Each structure stands twice: as structure tokens, then as C-alpha cells.
Amino acid sequence: MILDDRLKQISGVNKKFSNWSKVFECKPELFFMPENEDDIIKIVELAKRYNKNVRAIGAGHSPSDLACTEGLMINMDNFNKIIEIDSENKTVTAEAGTRVYKLNEVLQKNGLALSNLGSISEQSIAGAISTATHGSGINFGNISSQVIRLTLLTASKGIINCSADENDDVFKASLCSIGALGIILKVKIRCESAFKLESKQFPMKFNDILNNLDSIVNSAEHVRFWYFPHTENCIIWKADKTIKELNPPKQNYFKDYIISFHLYQFLLYILRYFPSKLPLLNQKMFNYKFSQEKQFVDDSYKQFNFDCLFPQYTSEWAIPLEKTKEALEKLYDWINNNKENVFVHYPVEVRFSDKDDIWLSPAYNRKVCYIGVIMYRPYDKPVSYKKLWAVFEKIMRSYDGRPHWAKAHTMTTIELEKTYPKFKEFIKLQKSLDPNGIFLNSYLKRHLFNQMDVKAKL
Ligand SMILES: Cc1cc2nc3c(=O)[nH]c(=O)nc-3n(C[C@H](O)[C@H](O)[C@H](O)COP(=O)(O)OP(=O)(O)OC[C@H]3O[C@@H](n4cnc5c(N)ncnc54)[C@H](O)[C@@H]3O)c2cc1C
Structure with a gap:
């Protein structure tokens, strides 16, 4: 490929990419770090000229080969x-690579905040939108649903500005487009006045939660819970807006760092050889860290986020809200009674999200319950997870589940x-905006275009 001086300046070769959990990796032919729109246009032109696949990445946090x-x-x-903070209309416009944590800080300084966030803010704003990243709150949509305008660089139609009033179809498709339609250049997002959240975290038994599910889901603006596999225990986390004085969590070096991070990771590592002891570890960690009620007041974005500890395999699906109880009962039964010696790390995470009208959003046209399972990779070492995944996916499929696009899954195009x-309609639009498929990588060919032989490199 012949590169002009500017492209040479912002490119590199022999760069290996691996995602956050170091499970998926690839070696792109060329690696670019553009600084402005013209740079990105040039890269896409280069891809078109040489018919190369081109992929934008944000923080590389997606747990798949996406x-x-x-x-x-x-x-x-x-x-x-x-690019712009409009305090009066409570909006922010940012370039696509802006990390969510930077957005949080700048918004806070300007008296604004995003309404809802996921568990971390490391993502780029375009990366978070591209996979419909969500937090929890039955009346709160995912981050994509907070976007009011988006600028997309396409292969066939150049730059398209879209919103509910302009190119509405492109807008609804690109708000969760997993990189398939083009490169998102900038987004305008609806914010609200900066706010504090008061959170309460307390233990509750699994059956008690399921028997009171509706009232629990609606008991606060933001509600999520964790189940500790092979035990009866859960913790519920709830948060509501407050005007109370700040009362942030205080770090306890010994408890939070030595025990809950280092010792825990070491024990997970050892239990790779003695997995039948995992139920005991789950119970002990619950007793040590989660059995007491906790209550804090802090800025919203600090409350939404928490430490996700170490690299992990993870699978998460969204099922219709009304199926939550049945699906969790099935999962609980299998985890606790399986004869295949499958032992599961905590947490099984349960979150809720409002419906939206974004074409490929897992919450399209339905309120959903997201259920996620994880298996940590202590010191980046593999642990067995495939049997759990197979059963989990089977249960999720049986309730018309839709997988989180960022997280590896086995859903076929059909x-x-x-x-x-x-x-x-999404596929039709994809073909019209990208007739030569330069934005299609293996993940997209596999899941959107039925090429099941294009395997993920694991
Ligand atoms: C520890 C951890 C915690 C997480 N917590 C949550 C959570 O609470 N809720 C949740 O829903 N998800 C969660 N995720 C998943 C995460 O939010 C998504 O994987 C998100 O897409 C990652 O953003 P990123 O910037 O790293 O994007 P990447 O992983 O780099 O890319 C994701 C997709 O976006 C595309 N993309 C990136 N930038 C652009 C662009 N400018 N134009 C077009 N396409 C683009 C990429 O091509 C790719 O298809 C978590 C992941 C991790 C590792």
C-alpha cells in the first residue's frame, strides 16, 4: 500500500492488538492513530482503494473478537x-474517541452528568454506543439511547449526519451498529444536571428476591443484584438521586486491596486445580465482603462504576423482563445441581434496562433483564468456562434472549x-452504505452474514 506523508506519520506496523481480557487478539496490517476528521477520511479512502477491512477501536474492552x-x-x-458543552440545553458533543471517564469529569465541572452508565467508564464514547452499553435501572435506557445526534463516515455516501429529525433510519441503525456501518466521528448526547446518588447495598436470599422481584426492580431508580453461585446469597445494590451530603466509600487498603484483590486472585488461581472448593470460596468472600449493609452518597458517575477486578471470560444476554424469574430459577437449579462438576465464579450479575427503538439494541421494543456470568482469569491464566457458557446460552435462548453484542456468543444470523x-433492514442499510464490505470483520461476517466458518481466534 502506498501511504502519503500524513498517513505515514500517524501509522505503525507490527502492532498486536489484544482486548482488555487478553482473550482475543489480532495483528492488523496497519495501525493508525488519527488526530482529526481528515486523517480518518484518508484511512477509509485507503481501505477502499486497496479493498482492505478497516476497523475503529476505542478502549478495546469488548470481550470478543468484535x-x-x-x-x-x-x-x-x-x-x-x-467539541461543545451546552449547559442551557444540557447536551455535550464529543469526538468519537473521547473516553467516558473524561466525559464524566468534564461534565461534572460544567454542572452536568450522563443519566446512566455501565460498571466502568474506560470505554470510548463511540465504543460504548456501538454495542449498546448499559447500566441498570428499569426506566433508564442504555447509553446509545441518550444520543441525540451522530455523525457517521460511510464508505459509499461519505459523511452522514443523523438524528431523529434527519436520516432517522441511519440514526436508529447506527446507535448500535457494532462498527458495521462506518466510522462514528462525533456524537451529541443528552445530559442532565450533575447529581449525587445515594446507594444502599445489602444481602438478601436468592428466593426472597425472586419472590419479590417486581417490587425490588421498581424499588429505586437504579437496581442491580449479584447472585453468589452455589450459595443462597445475593446482594442488592440500589441507588436514588439525593441532595444529601457526600458520604463516599472509604478505601480500606487491607480489606479492598490485599484480601479482596490479591488474596482473592491467588485463591482463584489455586482453585483452578481444586474447582470443587469454589462454592466455599464464594461463601467466604460473601461473608467477608458483602454480608454487611453499606450506604454511601457520592457523585453519580462514581456510584455507577465499580472495580471489575481481573480479566475474565464473560457472557451476558438480555431477556424480556417478564421472563427474569423463570430464567434465573433455571440457571440457579443448574448451577447448584449439575452433575458435570461445573463450578462458577461470582457474581452472576442481574441488571435491568428500559426499552428503546434502536434497531439492534438488545432492548429493542422490550424492557429487559440482563443476566451476566463471568469466569475470572487469575493472572491471565485460563479457566474452564465452555460448559457453563453452553448451558447459560441454552437457557437464554429458551427465553428469546439477545446477547450483548460486545460479548462473545454463538447466535447465528438466522x-x-x-x-x-x-x-x-439493518443488513440492507449495511450493504448500501458499505457495498464492498470494508467494515466487515470476522465477527460481523460470522453473526450478521451467516459465515459460521469464520471462527474467533481464541
Ligand atoms: C471490565 C468491563 C466492564 C464492562 N461493563 C459493562 C457494563 O457495565 N455494561 C455494558 O453494557 N457493557 C460493559 N462492558 C462492555 C463494554 O462496555 C463494551 O465492550 C464497549 O463496547 C467497549 O467500548 P470500547 O471503547 O472499548 O470499544 P471497543 O471494544 O474498542 O469496540 C467495540 C465496538 O465498537 C466499534 N467502534 C469503536 N469506535 C468506533 C467508532 N468510532 N466508529 C464505529 N465503530 C466504533 C468497534 O469497531 C467495535 O465493533 C464492560 C467491559 C469490560 C471489559
């Missing part, structure tokens, strides 16, 4: 300006077509 490419990889980290009413 961000991988063997073609041209665009790291968006240097395309990260906050299955996706069935569960997403707008799937075919």
Missing part, C-alpha cells in the same frame, strides 16, 4: 476533543433475524 481486524485498525484515542424485527 474489535479485531487483520486489515487497517484505527485507534481513536487521539480523536478525543469535547436466530438474530428472528429476534430482531429490524435485522433485515
